[in-house]
Amino acid sequence: MTAHIIDGNALAAKIRAEVSGRTAALKARGIQPALSIILVGEDPASQVYTKHKVNDSTETGLAATLERYPADMTEAALVKRIHELNQDPAVHGILVQLPLPKHLDAQKVIETISPAKDVDGFHVASAGALMVGRPGFWPCTPYGCMKMLESIGYDLRGKNAVVIGRSNIVGKPMAMMLLAKDATVTICHSRTRDLKSFTLNADVVVAAVGKRNVLTADMVKPGAVVIDVGMNRNDEGKLCGDVDFAGVSQVAGWITPVPGGVGPMTRAMLLANTLEAAETATAGQ
Ligand SMILES: NC(=O)C1=CN([C@@H]2O[C@H](COP(=O)(O)OP(=O)(O)OC[C@H]3O[C@@H](n4cnc5c(N)ncnc54)[C@H](OP(=O)(O)O)[C@@H]3O)[C@@H](O)[C@H]2O)C=CC1
Ligand SMILES: Nc1nc(=O)c2c([nH]1)NC[C@@H]1CN(c3ccc(C(=O)N[C@@H](CCC(=O)O)C(=O)O)cc3)C=[N+]21
Numbered sequence: 001m002t003a004h005i006i007d008g009n010a011l012a013a014k015i016r017a018e019v020s021g022r023t024a025a026l027k028a029r030g031i032q033p034a035l036s037i038i039l040v041g042e043d044p045a046s047q048v049y050t051k052h053k054v055n056d057s058t059e060t061g062l063a064a065t066l067e068r069y070p071a072d073m074t075e076a077a078l079v080k081r082i083h084e085l086n087q088d089p090a091v092h093g094i095l096v097q098l099p100l101p102k103h104l105d106a107q108k109v110i111e112t113i114s115p116a117k118d119v120d121g122f123h124v125a126s127a128g129a130l131m132v133g134r135p136g137f138w139p140c141t142p143y144g145c146m147k148m149l150e151s152i153g154y155d156l157r158g159k160n161a162v163v164i165g166r167s168n169i170v171g172k173p174m175a176m177m178l179l180a181k182d183a184t185v186t187i188c189h190s191r192t193r194d195l196k197s198f199t200l201n202a203d204v205v206v207a208a209v210g211k212r213n214v215l216t217a218d219m220v221k222p223g224a225v226v227i228d229v230g231m232n233r234n235d236e237g238k239l240c241g242d243v244d245f246a247g248v249s250q251v252a253g254w255i256t257p258v259p260g261g262v263g264p265m266t267r268a269m270l271l272a273n274t275l276e277a278a279e280t281a282t283a284g285q
Pocket of ligand 2: 095096140239258260262264266
């Protein structure tokens, strides 16, 4: 068997086109949807990622501002700036790029973002809303994974889903979203004994670990859907996921590639969340 590939680039392009259309409608009402991105420090990967986010936004008609601050910025100064952005009606979304320098408490900083502008979906209020099924912003990476499942018309009801990884920004919200669609969800992590015994029984596997070859062909049920969130570098320095793509694609029914899978979807869902924040903030205006 050779798996069908779920093309994240193509699906992300579709979502961006939808966002562009809705952005044009807002602009026709005199509203410019706007995202503020805060980057603290000089992390090279973060510099690349934030540049991508600004370019994606601009191409879609959203206004994006990248604010860069030195690595020694104090928490008080950062919190003050976020409060200003919270108050600014021209700003609809606020994103603080992670990781933050070690002297800053990332969760505390995120809690200062107004939940109405939390387009990353990392605020505890956003996490709580997802947990209890109330409206709120969903974290972009698991949200993008759900869109990928939706794009193949996959019905999660009663299916066994295994999420590998339990971070607050990927694994845990991913599990909640799958649960909300009536999957039977198992969350595995570094203390899980015999990972393979869980994945072999899974109709859907989401790998969000950050280690190469966490999922290999012998661990996958024939025909399963495999979603690879991981971002790693192989020995040649090439980007690769958590899944042994060459092997697993011989067993799985569907698989997402890295690059060109979940990554572009994460970026597209950020645009969708920002647009939604702008629409909600300006409803009836
Ligand atoms: N494509 C995209 O858009 C994005 C990709 N990523 C990538 O996804 C990956 C995960 O990110 P993130 O959730 O932030 O990472 P974290 O490091 O926060 O979480 C990793 C999780 O994997 C678990 N884990 C570690 N080793 C194993 C193992 N051998 N077997 C099973 N579970 C294990 C950890 O368990 P424990 O809790 O016990 O430590 C932890 O829960 C990274 O590669 C990251 O770069 C992240 C965000 C967006
Ligand atoms: N506040 C915050 N929000 C985030 O969403 C956030 C963050 N901080 N910090 C870092 C992680 C990581 N992340 C990625 C998003 C897209 C790609 C992506 O588009 N990847 C491309 C490849 C890009 C390349 O070539 O390097 C792909 O998979 O095709 C990667 C990684 C978002 N993150």
